[in-house]
Amino acid sequence: MNIALFGYGKMGKMIETVSQNKGHNIVAKIDVDSGDIDYSEMDVAIDFSMPDAAFDNISGCFENGVPVISGTTGWLDNYDDAVALCQEKNGAFIYASNFSLGVTIFFELNRYLAQMMSRLDQYRVSLEEIHHTQKLDAPSGTAISLAEDIIENSDYQGWKLDRAGDGEIPVTSKRIGDTPGTHTVNYGSKVDHIEIRHAAHNREGFALGAVIAAEWIQGKTGIFTMKDVLDLNR
Ligand SMILES: NC(=O)C1=CN([C@@H]2O[C@H](COP(=O)(O)OP(=O)(O)OC[C@H]3O[C@@H](n4cnc5c(N)ncnc54)[C@H](OP(=O)(O)O)[C@@H]3O)[C@@H](O)[C@H]2O)C=CC1
Numbered sequence: 250m251n252i253a254l255f256g257y258g259k260m261g262k263m264i265e266t267v268s269q270n271k272g273h274n275i276v277a278k279i280d281v282d283s284g285d286i287d288y289s290e291m292d293v294a295i296d297f298s299m300p301d302a303a304f305d306n307i308s309g310c311f312e313n314g315v316p317v318i319s320g321t322t323g324w325l326d327n328y329d330d331a332v333a334l335c336q337e338k339n340g341a342f343i344y345a346s347n348f349s350l351g352v353t354i355f356f357e358l359n360r361y362l363a364q365m366m367s368r369l370d371q372y373r374v375s376l377e378e379i380h381h382t383q384k385l386d387a388p389s390g391t392a393i394s395l396a397e398d399i400i401e402n403s404d405y406q407g408w409k410l411d412r413a414g415d416g417e418i419p420v421t422s423k424r425i426g427d428t429p430g431t432h433t434v435n436y437g438s439k440v441d442h443i444e445i446r447h448a449a450h451n452r453e454g455f456a457l458g459a460v461i462a463a464e465w466i467q468g469k470t471g472i473f474t475m476k477d478v479l480d481l482n483r
């Protein structure tokens with residue numbers, strides 16, 4: 250498979266290694282000053298770039314018939330436009346705030362736990378995410394996905410960074426050293442707490458999930474999620 254990397258930073262480089270270990274070719278490494286882009290050799294584009302670059306990168310791929318795996322966070326104000334363009338061009342698209350296979354399962358646990366805990370008013374939920382000090386966005390895309398899934402499966406009406414009001418989920422963001430990404434969902438009561446946590450040991454899991462998604466999307470058209478890739482909708 251011929252893969253184009255949009256963004257050749259920490260994640261782009263890790264995806265290059267994982268892709269080559271699986272026998273794929275990297276046919277383009279697109280960075281901020283790449284100039285004219287040749288889409289003709291691309292079977293798939295994998296975008297791990299910057300919040301203000303992602304939408305233009307994704308749109309260019311759809312305009313040129315290239316399926317997109319999008320991992321960049323912090324650009325979702327334009328998500329609906331990306332979906333509309335993909336549909337108009339009969340393209341193929343997967344966005345995930347976190348491509349790790351473990352986090353895809355963690356998202357399912359979070360939804361299920363939220364449903365059960367919504368029956369118990371003794372518990373209050375809170376979220377914490379810890380990342381490396383170079384991360385641009387806060388809270389992380391993964392923390393936002395976790396919060397939105399809790400809201401969909403409970404009576405919480407929103408989330409807020411640090412100070413949450415009534416009916417809102419408090420989210421704490423910490424930036425510590427090289428931490429690849431740790432997410433904790435905590436339900437606390439006066440007498441105990443329950444927490445679920447996913448901790449990435451390095452970036453390989455994010456990269457592997459993105460390459461698996463890129464392999465899976467070949468020959469397909471439509472908008473998909475990692476649940477489709479892992480066949481968790483059954
Ligand atoms: N969904 C997931 O599983 C994961 C998502 N992420 C997300 O992926 C993104 C990238 O993370 P990471 O690799 O750590 O960040 P880096 O800062 O290491 O890499 C981003 C790269 O994008 C480049 N870039 C800037 N503008 C453009 C452009 N217009 N087109 C293409 N590339 C551009 C930057 O170049 P320059 O440095 O020259 O500006 C840089 O090399 C972030 O949004 C992060 O949150 C990260 C890990 C997992």
Ligand SMILES: O=C(O)C1=N[C@H](C(=O)O)C[C@H](O)C1
Nearest residue numbers: 322346347384389390391430
């Ligand atoms: O920027 C990162 O590094 C990461 N970003 C994603 C996010 O914002 O959730 C996923 C992962 O946690 C690493």
